[in-house]
Amino acid sequence: MNVIECRGLSKRFGRTVALHDLSFSIKENTITGLVGPNGAGKTTLLKIAAGFLRKTAGEIKVFSSPPFNNLKVSANTFFVDDNMALPATLNLSETLDAARRFYPNWDHQLALRLFDYFSLNPRQLHKNLSKGMKSTFNMIVGLSARCALTIFDEPTVGMDAAVRKDFYRALLQDYLQHPRTIIFSSHLLKEIEDILEEVLLLREGQKRLHLPADQLREYAVGLRGEEDTVKRFTAGKEIYRREQFGKNSIFAAVRNSFTKTELQEACAAGLEVLPVSAEDLCIYLTSRSRGGIDDVFNRN
Amino acid sequence: MMSLTETSLWDAVKKQYVFKLQSYANFFVSLVIVQLVALLFSAGGMAGTSGIGWNNILVEVKLYSGTGIFIFTVLCTLANSVILTLPFYRNIDFSFVGSRLSGNMANIGFLVTAGLFGGITATLGSILLRNIHYYTGGGGEILKSFFMITPGELVTGMAVAVLYLILFSAAGYFAGLVVQLHRSLLVLLPALIVGLIFYEAANEQIGIFSRLIEFFVFERSPFHFSLKIILSASLLWIGAILLSNRKEVR
Incomplete structure (x- = not known):
């Protein structure tokens, strides 16, 4: 069963096109990473899925219903981001108690244990928390709510590296014990790729890729060496990135459609065959130019 | 697999209502403080103080009235009802389970509760x-x-005090949402209301406000009075729900 189904989804804010003709579906009980550069439409997409924003055109269904202003979707979706509005009058433990009453699947033991682990002060007010503490608290609420669809939109804002690592572990542990559909938008693909099962890559409001995470790591391959040799091997291939190294040496990242023998031949011809990490691939696939930032400096 | 939970509208409204009572308890505290301040002013004798001198005898007449307390209560209630429409407060409805309809209904429930509380305390204030x-x-x-x-x-x-407060809070809630339709209304709407009041007062004209006062204040039948208030408040609430039902949040 698909938890989210999108067909030709578009969203405009005035003249700005935030999402354009987006089609994809997200299967039940998967962790999907939503990645893409700033302004790719990640937050807009997630807010439409959570029922906060209205679509402009196309179709989106969450739990088989249109999500906008839908109580069923709201009851089964938890949306975590860094500006969750919470009453300024409640302290953290009162806020947990309040959240608990809304969600039948709420795991209060988990909430309290995480609270303790991250040494949050139950008497503190949410508005007085530091950025990282706020994110930590929101994440605890999001996990404990145990909603069938849990959306984390840039949940690690302000968290230090240690807390981020703990958070990824906590997310994975809880997901394994209580499988549910989780969407995680982040710029730190390298950090989260190990816990992701699927990656949905957006670029300028459109889908660039939607693949299982392990396929993403083998999706492209990098060849480095003498310019003519690289060109010979990459002829007819989809080139994602080309970078100049020295006078006569280049690096090219291309779609990995090589056979084993072809790659052996490339090695024999003196080329270095390099893996392209998921993070790099995503950067290559979403950058406007094939040369990246280098193009700014090489004007010839 | 995570099972889907079913939530009825009524269920969501109840939960949000309780959440609001808990989170906005400070509204009630501010109301009582405002009433105490008004009591302090009223205790000194507010309206219609006059003195008559006659044959070396000076008679000073001071009028004491609980009206001041009530007016302050109305202002506080109006402020609270507008505050509930501000984006931050509306977004709180969407941190947990809720739809626009359930959020509005919970707000209405909260404002009715605040009206009950304000009306009773204001009346008791005048007894005090x-x-x-x-x-x-x-x-x-x-x-x-x-x-x-x-x-x-x-x-x-x-x-009567409770009914008036409910009417005023409904008006404030509706006005708060109207203002958010366009930024310019933030200035235009209050200017229009205040301008009309002054215009009618200065020119002794029969306009909207004199008609409204006639409609509500001069109603002698308690039943008709209650009916008028409840129907008017309901219209304002329905208007507020319609205004916000398609609104994007967060």
Whole structure:
């Protein structure tokens, strides 16, 4: 069963096109990473899925219903981001108690244990928390709510590296014990790729890729060496990135459609065959130019 | 697999209502503080103080009235109802389970509760004012017209105060949402209302506000009065729900 189904989804804010003709579906009980550069439409997409924003055109269904202003979707979706509005009058433990009453699947033991682990002060007010503490608290609420669809939109804002690592572990542990559909938008693909099962890559409001995470790591391959040799091997291939190294040496990242023998031949011809990490691939696939930032400096 | 939970509208409204009572308890506290301040002003004698001198005898008449407390309560209620429409407060409805309809209904429930609370405390405040004067003597003789009231009158007074507060909070809530339709309305709407009031007062014209006062204040039948208030408030609530039902949040 698909938890989210999108067909030709578009969203405009005035003249700005935030999402354009987006089609994809997200299967039940998967962790999907939503990645893409700033302004790719990640937050807009997630807010439409959570029922906060209205679509402009196309179709989106969450739990088989249109999500906008839908109580069923709201009851089964938890949306975590860094500006969750919470009453300024409640302290953290009162806020947990309040959240608990809304969600039948709420795991209060988990909430309290995480609270303790991250040494949050139950008497503190949410508005007085530091950025990282706020994110930590929101994440605890999001996990404990145990909603069938849990959306984390840039949940690690302000968290230090240690807390981020703990958070990824906590997310994975809880997901394994209580499988549910989780969407995680982040710029730190390298950090989260190990816990992701699927990656949905957006670029300028459109889908660039939607693949299982392990396929993403083998999706492209990098060849480095003498310019003519690289060109010979990459002829007819989809080139994602080309970078100049020295006078006569280049690096090219291309779609990995090589056979084993072809790659052996490339090695024999003196080329270095390099893996392209998921993070790099995503950067290559979403950058406007094939040369990246280098193009700014090489004007010839 | 995570099972899907079913939530009825009524269920969501109840949960949000309880959440609001808990989170906005400070609204009630501010209301009481405002009423105490008004009581303090009223205790000094507010309206219609006059002195008559005659044959070396000076008679000073001071009018004490609970109206001041009520007016302050109305202003506080109006402010609270507008605050509930501000984006931050609306977004709180979407941190947990809720739809636009359930959020509005919970807000209405909250404002009705605040109206009940405000109406009862304001009426009791005017009783307190009477007591202060009775026991301190107010420095003179108390002319006891309207001073003693029967329990029946007290309850009627409370009911009228509560109904007015509900009407004002509905108006404030509706106005708060109208203003958010366009930024310019933030200036235009208050200017229009204040301007109309002054225009009507200065020109002794029969306009919207004099008609409204006639419609509500001069109604003698308690049943018709209640009906008028409840129907008007309901229209404002429906208007507020329609205004916000397609709104994007967060």
